[in-house]
Amino acid sequence: MRPQIVLFGDSITQQSFRSGGWGASVADAYSRKADVVLRGYGGYNTRWAMFLLHHLFPLASEAPPPAAVTIFFGANDAALLEGTGKRQHVPLEEYKENLRKMVQHIKSRSPKTLVVLISPPPIDLEGRQEYARSLYGDKASKLPDRTIEDAGIYAEQCVALAKELGLPSINLWSKMQETNGWQKKFLSDGLHLTPEGNAVVFGELVKILDAGGFSDLPYDFPQHSEIDEENPGNSFFQECAAVL
Amino acid sequence: MRPQIVLFGDSITQQSFRSGGWGASVADAYSRKADVVLRGYGGYNTRWAMFLLHHLFPLASEAPPPAAVTIFFGANDAALLEGTGKRQHVPLEEYKENLRKMVQHIKSRSPKTLVVLISPPPIDLEGRQEYARSLYGDKASKLPDRTIEDAGIYAEQCVALAKELGLPSINLWSKMQETNGWQKKFLSDGLHLTPEGNAVVFGELVKILDAGGFSDLPYDFPQHSEIDEENPGNSFFQECAAVL
Numbered sequence: 001m002r003p004q005i006v007l008f009g010d011s012i013t014q015q016s017f018r019s020g021g022w023g024a025s026v027a028d029a030y031s032r033k034a035d036v037v038l039r040g041y042g043g044y045n046t047r048w049a050m051f052l053l054h055h056l057f058p059l060a061s062e063a064p065p066p067a068a069v070t071i072f073f074g075a076n077d078a079a080l081l082e083g084t085g086k087r088q089h090v091p092l093e094e095y096k097e098n099l100r101k102m103v104q105h106i107k108s109r110s111p112k113t114l115v116v117l118i119s120p121p122p123i124d125l126e127g128r129q130e131y132a133r134s135l136y137g138d139k140a141s142k143l144p145d146r147t148i149e150d151a152g153i154y155a156e157q158c159v160a161l162a163k164e165l166g167l168p169s170i171n172l173w174s175k176m177q178e179t180n181g182w183q184k185k186f187l188s189d190g191l192h193l194t195p196e197g198n199a200v201v202f203g204e205l206v207k208i209l210d211a212g213g214f215s216d217l218p219y220d221f222p223q224h225s226e227i228d229e230e231n232p233g234n235s236f237f238q239e240c241a242a243v244l
Numbered sequence: 245m246r247p248q249i250v251l252f253g254d255s256i257t258q259q260s261f262r263s264g265g266w267g268a269s270v271a272d273a274y275s276r277k278a279d280v281v282l283r284g285y286g287g288y289n290t291r292w293a294m295f296l297l298h299h300l301f302p303l304a305s306e307a308p309p310p311a312a313v314t315i316f317f318g319a320n321d322a323a324l325l326e327g328t329g330k331r332q333h334v335p336l337e338e339y340k341e342n343l344r345k346m347v348q349h350i351k352s353r354s355p356k357t358l359v360v361l362i363s364p365p366p367i368d369l370e371g372r373q374e375y376a377r378s379l380y381g382d383k384a385s386k387l388p389d390r391t392i393e394d395a396g397i398y399a400e401q402c403v404a405l406a407k408e409l410g411l412p413s414i415n416l417w418s419k420m421q422e423t424n425g426w427q428k429k430f431l432s433d434g435l436h437l438t439p440e441g442n443a444v445v446f447g448e449l450v451k452i453l454d455a456g457g458f459s460d461l462p463y464d465f466p467q468h469s470e471i472d473e474e475n476p477g478n479s480f481f482q483e484c485a486a487v488l
Contacts, residue, residue: 001299017261017272019439024268027263031282038275043468051480052465062306074469087473149308195263221296224287224320229331236295 002220003064005030005209006037008049008056008102009072012121012193012201014040020195022202029206033217034067045076045090046098053105065110068209071102074120075146075191078154083145084132096157103165114212116205117162117169119155121197122176123148124183127190146191148173168212170204246464247308248310249274249453250281252293252300252346253316256365256445257439258284264439266446273450278311289320290342297349307365309354312453315346318364319390319435322398327389328376340401347409358456360449361406361413363399366420366440367392368427371434390435392417412447413458 007023016023016039027036041049051083057066060121077095079085103115112192123146134138154174162169176182176197183190186197193201209215227235251257260267261282270357283300285293301310303375321339323329334342347359368392376384399417406413420441427434430441435447453459469483471479 012273015272017268017275019264019268021268021272024261024263024265024271027268027271027282028259028265031258031261031284032286035281037270037279038277041465041468042276048468048471048476049478051476088468138431177420221285221299224285224292224332225290232295236292 002033002035003067003217004035004037005068005070005214006039006056006066007070007072008039009070009118010040010044010049010076012040012075013038013070013072014148015192016040016198017063020198022193022198022205025198025202026205026209030209030214030217032221034214037066043076043088044073045079045088046073046095046102047077047090048193049073050098050101050171054104057106059105059109061109063102065113066106067112068114068116068212068214069106070116070133070205071099072118073099074154074158075151078120078146079146080150083143084141085145087145090158092153095154096161099158099161100165101165103161114209115167116166116208117158117167118201118205119158119170119172119174120151121187121191121193122182123151124187125188127183127187129190132190168208170201170208172201172204175204176200199233247278247311247461248281249278249312249412249458250283250300250310251314251316252283253314253362254284254288254293254320255286256284256319257282257314257316258286259436260284260442260445264442266437266442266449269442269446270449270453273446274458274461275330275452276465278458281310282399287320287332288317289323289332290317290339290346291321291334293317294342294345297346301350301353303349305353307483309357310350312358312456312458313350314358314360315343316362317343318398318402319395322364322394323390324388324394327387328385329389335372336397336401339398340405343405344409347405347411358453359411360452361402361411362445362449363402363414363416364395365416365431365435365437366426367395368431368434371427371431373434375433412452414445414452416445416448419448420444431459 076088077090079088081089106113152173157170159171176186188194222235320332321334323332325333350357396417403413403415420430432438466479
């Protein structure tokens with residue numbers, strides 16, 4: 001009945017319903033208007049996510065296509081080949097082509113679906129190392145698993161693809177670095193988002209969704225103050241006839 | 245593909261995806277396992293919610309029935325006939341019968357659906373009055389809109405019905421009052437929930453869901469650490485065959 005907003009991505013999407021999370025905030029912002037569907041897969045890169053595409057977005061389905069999809073990968077694709085995340089690494093060109101195939105797949109089901117590309121965030125090396133030490137102590141790898149430079153190159157390609165395909169995008173890598181102290185303010189372990197970091201994603205995304213008409217969506221049933229308490233059935237008959 | 249947990253209720257459900265909200269916490273707890281569907285209608289009582297029943301829970305549907313439904317009403321039904329919330333008031337007996345009809349409707353679609361009844365929270369009169377003054381100043385009504393005693397009577401009938409029907413329930417009215425300072429600790433305006441109050445609902449609900457088998461649900465696709473990076477297709481072929 002309600003349009004769906006599907007959040008497709010890695011751990012930054014999977015964790016987006018934690019306290020202050022951007023996904024939960026989207027669900028709250030459009031409560032009574034749209035359903036938010038969480039499809040976050042921690043640790044996944046675009047290569048692995050490609051295997052999910054036909055399951056999560058079946059081309060032949062009775063259900064209506066999603067009204068919007070966020071595609072938010074890259075943090076794992078950009079893991080360094082020399083570091084502890086090497087098995088997650090995906091070469092830059094393949095990353096971009098995987099994103100392109102995801103967009104094409106979703107758009108082939110319905111060209112009207114609003115697809116939003118979100119780039120990986122910047123990396124705080126110090127935060128990553130502190131996190132590794134908190135887990136492994138002296139045994140923590142001294143090699144970085146990710147760098148801000150590599151994340152930036154992937155972010156650039158993500159945003160370039162969005163431009164090429166005429167899609168809205170969020171360059172989270174750039175956006176976060178506009179704020180002083182982004183390293184600790186926005187990132188909890190040098191990679192994942194604090195509540196303030198989640199608020200950045202939410203703020204950017206809601207601008208795109210609202211520009212795409214989501215703020216104008218009707219409530220799915222009458223507001224309680226509009227219900228005729230003497231004859232509530234009348235309120236529902238009229239409103240439901242309009243909605244259904 | 246994933247089982248659904250539908251949250252059906254009034255504003256305390258509608259607001260459950262705000263920061264620290266119980267609904268978002270359920271979505272987070274079962275991410276990769278179940279989908280949480282938000283069906284909260286601010287200001288609604290059970291009488292008005294009855295008009296939504298066939299729309300939200302259609303008896304004839306291609307889609308699988310929800311795996312679990314929380315029914316969380318009563319805060320508005322228990323509004324006093326003499327106060328500013330009088331139009332929301334529903335007599336006690338009708339409240340109980342409406343809840344019974346909701347349960348019967350959902351169970352008639354699928355007896356296996358885990359239906360959880362949640363009672364209204366206690367009321368903090370001082371908190372309600374402070375909130376009214378913050379909105380209307382000296383023009384705020386001096387009459388209470390809700391009382392802890394009335395909320396308690398509705399809570400009692402909610403829980404009694406759950407017992408009668410053999411359903412799990414949460415007596416939020418009692419549970420919250422076990423903690424000293426519940427008035428400000430758990431309630432933001434004498435009625436709605438603070439993050440700590442949300443945590444009470446979440447804590448009780450997750451016990452019920454886990455006892456109902458939800459913690460044992462499989463992940464919907466392989467964990468990233470289990471993916472064979474040399475031949476990722478193998479991991480997905482096996483896992484997807486098991487899931488699908």
